[in-house]
Amino acid sequence: MKHLISVQDLSRTDTLQILDTALELDRVTDGGTKLLPTLRGRTVVNLFYEDSTRTRLSFERAAKRLSADVVTFSAKGSSVSKGESLKDTALTLKAMGADMIVVRHSSPGAAHRLAHAGWLESSVLNAGDGKHEHPTQALGDAFTIRARLRPEASDFNGLTIGIVGDVLHSRVARSNIFLLASLGAKVVVIGPPTLLPVGVENWPCEVSYSLDARLPQLDAIMMLRVQQERMNGTFFPSELEYSRAFGLNRARAAVLPEHAIVMHPGPMNRGVEISAEVADSARSVITEQVANGLKVRMASMYLLIGGDVSVT
Amino acid sequence: MSLNSYLIVGSRPYGEEVQDLRIVDGRITEIGVELDPENLQVIEAHGRICLPSFVDLHTHLREPGREDAETIASGSRAATLGGFSAVFAMANTTPVADTAGVVEQVWRIGRETGLVDVFPIGAVSVGLQGEALAELGAMAASSAGVTVFSDDGHCVSDPLLMRRALEYVKTFDGVIAQHAQDPRLTQGAQMNEGELSGVLGLTGWPAVAEESIIARDVLLASHVDSRLHVCHVSTAGSVAIVRWAKEMGVRVTAEVTPHHLLLTEDLVSSFDPVYKVNPPLRSRADTLALREGLADGTIDAVATDHAPHPHEAKDCEWDSAAFGMLGLETALGVVVAAMAETPNWNWRTLSDRMSSAPAKIGRARNHGRPLAIGEPAHLVLIDPKQTREVVAEALASLSGNTPYAGMTLPVCVTDVFFNGVHQVRGGELNG
Numbered sequence: 001m002k003h004l005i006s007v008q009d010l011s012r013t014d015t016l017q018i019l020d021t022a023l024e025l026d027r028v029t030d031g032g033t034k035l036l037p038t039l040r041g042r043t044v045v046n047l048f049y050e051d052s053t054r055t056r057l058s059f060e061r062a063a064k065r066l067s068a069d070v071v072t073f074s075a076k077g078s079s080v081s082k083g084e085s086l087k088d089t090a091l092t093l094k095a096m097g098a099d100m101i102v103v104r105h106s107s108p109g110a111a112h113r114l115a116h117a118g119w120l121e122s123s124v125l126n127a128g129d130g131k132h133e134h135p136t137q138a139l140g141d142a143f144t145i146r147a148r149l150r151p152e153a154s155d156f157n158g159l160t161i162g163i164v165g166d167v168l169h170s171r172v173a174r175s176n177i178f179l180l181a182s183l184g185a186k187v188v189v190i191g192p193p194t195l196l197p198v199g200v201e202n203w204p205c206e207v208s209y210s211l212d213a214r215l216p217q218l219d220a221i222m223m224l225r226v227q228q229e230r231m232n233g234t235f236f237p238s239e240l241e242y243s244r245a246f247g248l249n250r251a252r253a254a255v256l257p258e259h260a261i262v263m264h265p266g267p268m269n270r271g272v273e274i275s276a277e278v279a280d281s282a283r284s285v286i287t288e289q290v291a292n293g294l295k296v297r298m299a300s301m302y303l304l305i306g307g308d309v310s311v312t
Numbered sequence: 313m314s315l316n317s318y319l320i321v322g323s324r325p326y327g328e329e330v331q332d333l334r335i336v337d338g339r340i341t342e343i344g345v346e347l348d349p350e351n352l353q354v355i356e357a358h359g360r361i362c363l364p365s366f367v368d369l370h371t372h373l374r375e376p377g378r379e380d381a382e383t384i385a386s387g388s389r390a391a392t393l394g395g396f397s398a399v400f401a402m403a404n405t406t407p408v409a410d411t412a413g414v415v416e417q418v419w420r421i422g423r424e425t426g427l428v429d430v431f432p433i434g435a436v437s438v439g440l441q442g443e444a445l446a447e448l449g450a451m452a453a454s455s456a457g458v459t460v461f462s463d464d465g466h467c468v469s470d471p472l473l474m475r476r477a478l479e480y481v482k483t484f485d486g487v488i489a490q491h492a493q494d495p496r497l498t499q500g501a502q503m504n505e506g507e508l509s510g511v512l513g514l515t516g517w518p519a520v521a522e523e524s525i526i527a528r529d530v531l532l533a534s535h536v537d538s539r540l541h542v543c544h545v546s547t548a549g550s551v552a553i554v555r556w557a558k559e560m561g562v563r564v565t566a567e568v569t570p571h572h573l574l575l576t577e578d579l580v581s582s583f584d585p586v587y588k589v590n591p592p593l594r595s596r597a598d599t600l601a602l603r604e605g606l607a608d609g610t611i612d613a614v615a616t617d618h619a620p621h622p623h624e625a626k627d628c629e630w631d632s633a634a635f636g637m638l639g640l641e642t643a644l645g646v647v648v649a650a651m652a653e654t655p656n657w658n659w660r661t662l663s664d665r666m667s668s669a670p671a672k673i674g675r676a677r678n679h680g681r682p683l684a685i686g687e688p689a690h691l692v693l694i695d696p697k698q699t700r701e702v703v704a705e706a707l708a709s710l711s712g713n714t715p716y717a718g719m720t721l722p723v724c725v726t727d728v729f730f731n732g733v734h735q736v737r738g739g740e741l742n743g
Contacts, residue, residue: 085624085627085628085632086628086629086632087624087627105629106631107629107630107631108512108514108583109512109583112582112583113584113628113629113630116582116583117627129513130514131513131515132512133513171513174511174513197509198506198509198510198516199506199507199508199510199511200510203507203510203511
């Protein structure tokens with residue numbers, strides 16, 4: 001595997017290898033406190049066309065823990081804001097000798113183009129391309145679900161996972177639906193029809209317009225962030241109406257099975273898709289998702305450009 | 313030996329019986345078996361098919377304004393190599409072809425190039441802005457003699473403006489060629505809306521955005537009894553609406569592009585913008601409905617929507633890329649490939665859809681004429697057995713944005729006669 005663009009390129013074996021490697025890397029670094037020399041001398045470029053402090057920091061830390069040289073190329077304050085094309089940026093990075101490009105871009109397929117347009121030879125890791133995919137977020141979420149509900153298991157058979165809200169605009173939802181389904185979980189997508197993609201009924205998931213009807217069956221519930229700009233009466237009448245129908249509050253959380261975990265990819269709109277009480281409750285694994293995202297990013301980088309170096 | 317006088321020997325007109333054709337001074341003067349060559353140049357054409365040259369109702373020649381992508385001269389070369397004798401040049405140039413001055417300039421440069429007849433299409437609205445009618449009458453009365461008007465690239469979405477345009481062109485037997493795309497339903501649209509657009513996260517271009525405009529326009533055309541032409545029909549629903557409108561007696565005609573007949577949306581999974589086109593590539597079911605509609609005459613014509621773009625407009629990420637693909641030089645091969653399995657399709661129907669029907673729609677009276685004595689010698693010879701691998705760099709177009717690069721297309725245009733001038737020989741342009 002040279003690139004990580006879409007979870008749909010991953011076999012179940014690939015996914016388990018990444019999850020197992022993340023676990024192993026976590027062990028040998030004592031939970032991330034020790035550096036590994038694995039990527040010493042390798043250059044990882046974080047190419048961020050969209051502001052995302054959280055994701056950028058996560059990738060930076062992941063690369064540094066593997067001793068890679070990390071360069072961050074942010075759209076703001078660079079030639080990109082002056083209209084340089086993706087191709088010219090790619091050629092610049094090629095000339096600088098990047099072993100891996102971690103790219104965040106607003107255009108679906110941008111990571112795929114970087115990897116396959118013939119502009120450069122580096123490994124490309126998709127850190128979110130428009131509404132398309134965000135594979136390391138889904139891998140981190142799978143790691144979290146596995147750690148909490150199926151420790152060391154090689155599949156998610158028998159688990160039911162709800163993904164709630166704005167699936168239409170969410171790369172996190174896309175990557176999670178396809179990845180979790182490939183691991184054997186039953187995925188239920190829940191939201192208003194205006195925020196579900198056309199054709200979702202043919203995806204490997206069930207579709208529901210009622211959160212309340214599905215709550216009792218969920219082993220994990222993933223609340224998607226609702227963007228303010230979707231709330232202007234075009235996709236949904238109002239924030240309040242959305243929250244009443246699809247917000248996860250204390251009363252709804254009480255209907256979940258006792259073991260069920262609450263997830264959110266962040267950043268949260270407290271009081272809209274998730275109430276503060278639920279976000280901070282014992283069943284919330286939201287901060288674990290952040291920590292685990294870092295672990296799977298380390299594992300992905302290691303597997304993509306670490307060559308045949310052994311973990312220890 | 314008489315210049316520009318030929319005896320074409322052994323070809324099969326319309327793919328039927330072998331006949332010889334005598335061409336003298338730009339006209340067909342005799343058709344028959346084993347004609348005497350007298351003093352004429354003999355063109356040996358055994359095994360080949362002879363058709364009237366093609367007519368393209370929908371070509372973007374980019375001049376004036378984007379001569380880096382195509383010029384009237386380079387587009388004319390591409391057209392004749394593709395077997396065309398006439399192209400209708402779309403109005404979305406810079407400046408827009410919305411005045412007599414611009415259309416006369418395009419027409420004049422076409423004449424000077426002299427490889428095909430270039431018929432300018434006039435804009436419906438000033439600056440393609442969809443607000444006020446352009447000077448349609450002045451363009452019609454100009455030396456360019458414009459009969460087809462289109463805001464192509466933009467939809468005339470305002471129903472009142474569309475109604476007025478349809479009414480106004482009745483005075484000179486004009487036609488409004490509509491780019492049917494509801495702008496509100498296609499904001500930010502990048503590809504066909506369906507399961508794949510959802511998976512790829514690309515904003516969808518729903519079929520209903522085309523079909524709802526066509527439905528409205530056929531009703532308007534019926535109401536004011538005028539002529540409507542629907543550009544690049546791309547969905548099964550559009551075919552059904554046009555079929556219904558024709559049954560109702562509405563004066564509507566429609567075209568389909570070669571790429572919508574052959575290619576489907578799954579190519580978009582590559583994120584390669586060479587497949588980005590407007591309207592977008594649709595589903596397999598849509599291509600099948602388009603083929604059936606073309607064969608049964610619901611769709612009157614094939615039109616290329618030849619849309620050259622400079623390299624950088626496609627060498628980028630999908631969202632940033634321009635819409636459009638080349639079409640002139642590959643049209644015949646693509647149509648033959650796409651229609652191969654369709655019932656009720658033969659060289660006669662192909663000739664109607666690529667030559668006589670589009671000429672009639674555009675009122676190009678000297679084109680699309682039958683292979684008959686006294687008719688103008690706009691002819692193509694086609695080798696039905698020779699295939700051709702498409703090489704983008706080898707095309708005559710100044711641009712290389714062909715989705716067929718690397719594909720082997722059936723049949724080959726070997727020779728083209730334009731006004732009796734034998735200007736393409738062995739698939740190559742003379743001089």
